Every structure is written in C-alpha cells, then in structure tokens.
Amino acid sequence: xxxxxxxxxxxxxxxxxxxxxxxxxxxxxxxxxxxxxxxxxxxxxxxxxxxxxxxxxxxxxxxxxxxxxxxxxxxxxxxxxxxxxxxxxxxxxxxxxxxxxxxxxxxxxxxxxxxxxxxxxxxxxxxxxxxxxxxxxxxxxxxxxxxxxxxxxxxxxxxxxxxxxxxxxxxxxxxxxxxxxxxxxxxxxxxxxxxxxxxxxxxxxxxxxxxxxxxxxxxxxxxxxxxxxxxxxxxxxxxxxxxxxxxxxxxxxxxxxxxxxxxxxxxxxxxxxxxxxxxxxxxxxxxxxxxxxxxxxxxxxxxxxxxxxxxxxxxxxxxxxxxxxxxxxxxxxxxxxxxxxxxxxxxxxxxxxxxxxxxxxxxxxxxxxxxxxxxxxxxxxxxxxxxxxxxxxxxxxxx
Ligand code: APR
Ligand code: PHB
Numbered sequence: 001x002x003x004x005x006x007x008x009x010x011x012x013x014x015x016x017x018x019x020x021x022x023x024x025x026x027x028x029x030x031x032x033x034x035x036x037x038x039x040x041x042x043x044x045x046x047x048x049x050x051x052x053x054x055x056x057x058x059x060x061x062x063x064x065x066x067x068x069x070x071x072x073x074x075x076x077x078x079x080x081x082x083x084x085x086x087x088x089x090x091x092x093x094x095x096x097x098x099x100x101x102x103x104x105x106x107x108x109x110x111x112x113x114x115x116x117x118x119x120x121x122x123x124x125x126x127x128x129x130x131x132x133x134x135x136x137x138x139x140x141x142x143x144x145x146x147x148x149x150x151x152x153x154x155x156x157x158x159x160x161x162x163x164x165x166x167x168x169x170x171x172x173x174x175x176x177x178x179x180x181x182x183x184x185x186x187x188x189x190x191x192x193x194x195x196x197x198x199x200x201x202x203x204x205x206x207x208x209x210x211x212x213x214x215x216x217x218x219x220x221x222x223x224x225x226x227x228x229x230x231x232x233x234x235x236x237x238x239x240x241x242x243x244x245x246x247x248x249x250x251x252x253x254x255x256x257x258x259x260x261x262x263x264x265x266x267x268x269x270x271x272x273x274x275x276x277x278x279x280x281x282x283x284x285x286x287x288x289x290x291x292x293x294x295x296x297x298x299x300x301x302x303x304x305x306x307x308x309x310x311x312x313x314x315x316x317x318x319x320x321x322x323x324x325x326x327x328x329x330x331x332x333x334x335x336x337x338x339x340x341x342x343x344x345x346x347x348x349x350x351x352x353x354x355x356x357x358x359x360x361x362x363x364x365x366x367x368x369x370x371x372x373x374x375x376x377x378x379x380x381x382x383x384x385x386x387x388x389x390x391x392x393x394x395x396x397x398x399x
Pocket of ligand 1 (some may be wrong): 012013014015016017018035036037038043048049106131163164165166167168169286287288289299300301302304
C-alpha cells in the first residue's frame, strides 16, 4: 500500500526549473513537493553552461537567491568573437542600454536553491524511483514514486509541473505534441581546468578546424569547449591533445590559453528541440522538458527560468484566485520567447561551427556574417540584445 498525501503542486525534477518553481511557489504561499530520481550529490555536480542574463540575475536577487551569486558571479560587459585569426570585442553595455551578463555556474545555482529549499523546511525527494504521473486531465492529478528507502508514495495534487528535463517522463504524456528539432553534426568537448583564465571575457572562436569557446568559472578556474564529432570518445582526447587544439583554435599573436590540471572532461551533443504545446490539462512542462537549445547562445538556463516565472504567476492566479486565464495562456507566452531564443541559438551555432564536409560557399557566408556583426553597429546591437536577453521577464512581486 502506498503512503498517500496531498499537496498543491507536484514537481517532477530538481534541476534549475523544478527548484526555482518550488522556491517561487513557496514565496506565494503555495505548497509543493519535488521528486527527483537522481541523488542530491549528482544534481549538485552536473556540469552545465553558466551564463546568466541580467534579467535572470535580478530575478534571483529579487527572490533571495543572490547572496553567493553576488559574491562569486563574474559580471561581463561583452564578449570576443574570433575568426580568421583576429579577435574582435563586442561591448554589450554600449550596444544595449547598459546591459551585461554574469558567469555563475549552474552547479552553484542548483546548490544555492537546494540549500534554500531545505533551510525553509521543504522536502525534496532525491533518489526516487518509479516516478509516474497520472490523471492529468482530472482536477486531482497524481504524482507517484518510490522514495530512497523504497516506500511507495501517491501524492494528490492540483497541478503537476514537468520539470524533468529532455529525457523525463512528463512530455510523453502530452497527446498530439508537435515536435520541431534539429540535430547538429557536431558536439562540444567541455573541460574544467585549474588555470587562471587568460581572458577577461568569453571568446567565441571560429577556426577552420572547428569552433572553440573560452569561458571560466572563477579567477582560478577555466571552462573551455572544443567542437568535436557527435560520437567523439572522450578517451581520444588526452590532456595534451586538448591543450594543443585549444592553443591552435584560439591563436592570436602574443597571447596564449593558460594551461593547468584538467579536472573534468565530457562530450555534449548539440540539438535544437521545441515541443508544442507546453501544457496538457493540469500538466505543465517547463525548461528542458519542453525545449532544448544548443549552448552557443547560452540561453538554456535563462529560458528555463523564464518559463518558471510565467508558470509561477499562472499557478498563483489559478490556485489562489481561481483564475485559470494565465494558465491557459502559459504555453503561448513561453513559446514566443522560446522561438526567439531557438533562432538566436541556431544562428550563433551555424555561424561559428564548421560542419563536416562543409563547402567553401558556406564558409564564406559564415565569415561574411562574422565580419558584418563585428563591423556594423546595427548587426552587433542585434547580437548583443539577444545575448543579453530579449524581452526579459520581470517577476511579479509575491502577494
Ligand atoms: N523522475 C524524477 N526526476 C527526473 C526524471 C524522472 N523520471 N527524469 C529526469 N529527472 C530529473 C533529472 O535528473 C534532472 O535533475 O529532472 C531534472 C531536470 O533538470 P535539467 O535537465 O537540468 O532541466 P531544467 O531544470 O529544465 O534546466 C534547464 O539545464 O540543460 C540545461 O541548458 C539547460 O541550463 C538549462 C537547464
Ligand atoms: C559556460 O560557461 O559553460 C558557457 C558560457 C557561454 C556559452 C556556453 C557555455 O555560450
């Protein structure tokens, strides 16, 4: 016999989307339960991109999650674009109305949110198994799971939030889903290295042998990526080969990538994916459960948080005021921003990567586009506006 209980919102997944949703709902006085099939340690160690739009930083500050972010996050007022062996700076502050981005690793945001939930006395069911959702077209959907010690639970909810990422169980519950996708013929080999970054801002480099990105995690830790084949075995990349390839793809006169001990190495596939609609009955999808962007535009986490802001507002109206109008508009409201970010991420990706067998015509188009964004203020402004966050959402003050 399962242990039965009742909550208002059942949240599947303790990634950034699920954790932020639980946090915002709690600020509105709405109870939720978060069920996660991985361990807390796994969730806190998963390496992902770490670039926050200013709107995302302001959101996190506004809801009490800004303390460590403010102390440790690194504000960047622009990026470098490199091609044909030349490095060009784009100054976002002057191209936009003073906007900027912050480097703060997703692992740290996840740690901060887990700590905040637990400090508030909330329960996050880590290491759950047999997670399932049912009755989403009734007004009492059920979230069932087996907890870490093997006890079966059935939680009766008003609403279920599917924040369970790309491989989750919630998206398949939406019937007649339209799926739009693009798999790219390359992947990113990402490393973390104990090396002080030799750049003050991120470098996006298009090299004829493939793209490379120079990012960072702190003044002592670099995060670097190399374009590789989608099925590239990590084992084919001993440390020496990685550093040599990075030095080559970032080469400019009188400058080099600073090297150090590599502490993490992994290969991530690149895809664009959008599932429509993001709601079915009382089930709402948010974040990677509904859409994926390639990391070149650094939009994934920001988009997931935008969904959650819209969802928290809609659930507040529905569950506290009995008005389901915003809930009805949820999918369309999110998809407007999702498609803009999908276009930007695809565009950045296509401009900077060299596809296997790419013909010279395409290479010339990429270089023409790169020369355009680094010489036309209007073109640079468009890149900067998208990179810093197009139409950032502001948080509705909790009641
Ligand atoms: N039951 C419970 N939890 C599940 C299940 C399941 N069946 N399937 C997946 N999960 C969990 C995953 O283990 C993960 O912790 O759901 C969580 C989903 O988290 P993310 O994949 O991080 O997705 P999301 O919260 O939407 O965050 C989006 O992730 O991919 C990046 O760039 C993206 O930064 C963005 C962020
Ligand atoms: C990162 O720091 O991991 C990062 C930054 C910018 C990107 C992608 C990843 O576009």
